[in-house]
Amino acid sequence: MKPLHHAKKVLNSSMLTDFKAFVMRGNVVDMAVGIVIGAAFGAIVSSVVKDVMMPPIGMVLGNIDFSDLCIVIKEGATPGPYSSLAAAQAAGAVTLNYGLFINTLINFLIIAVVVFFFIVRPIARLQPKKEAAPATKDCPYCATSISVKAIKCPNCTSELKVA
DSSP states (O other): HHHHHHHHHHHHHHHHHHHHHHHSSSHHHHHHHHHHHHHHHHHHHIIIIIIIIHHHHHTTTTOGGGGGGEEEEOOOOSSSOOOOOOOOOOHTTTEEEHHHHHHHHHHHHHHHHIIIIIIIIIHHHOOOOOOOOOOEEEOTTTTOOOOOOSSBOOOTBBOOOOO
C-alpha cells in the first residue's frame, strides 16, 4: 500500500504545480478579470435598458412593457388571457417570450455600441499607425523605379539582389 500512497502524493504534487503554473499565466488572470468586469458591465447595461430606456420607449408606443410581450402557445391550468408574462407563467402556460428577446437584443446593441465607441476606437487611436511597405524600389544600376518583387530590372536587364 505504501507505493500506491506515494504515487498519489507525487501525482497530486505534480498536478498542483501544473495547475498553479496554469493559473498564474498572465493571460488566464487577464481573462478572469475581463469576465468579472464584463459581468458587472452587463448588469449595468441591463439596468440602463430595463430601468431607463424601456419605460420611455414603452410610453411612446402606448404604455407597452416589452418584458410582458409574449405569445401563449399552450394555456395553463387557468385559461387566459393573461395580464402579464408572470401571470401566464404562474398559471403554467407555455409562452414564446418575444418581449424579453427584444430587451435582450437592445441590451446587446447598447453593449456593442459602448464597447465600440469607448473601448475599440480609443485603443485603435492609441496604437501607432503601421506604415505600408513600399511597393517600388530603385534599380541600383539605372535608377529606374521598379517593383519590389523584381529580380531583374525591366529597363537595363541587370540582375538584382533579392532582399
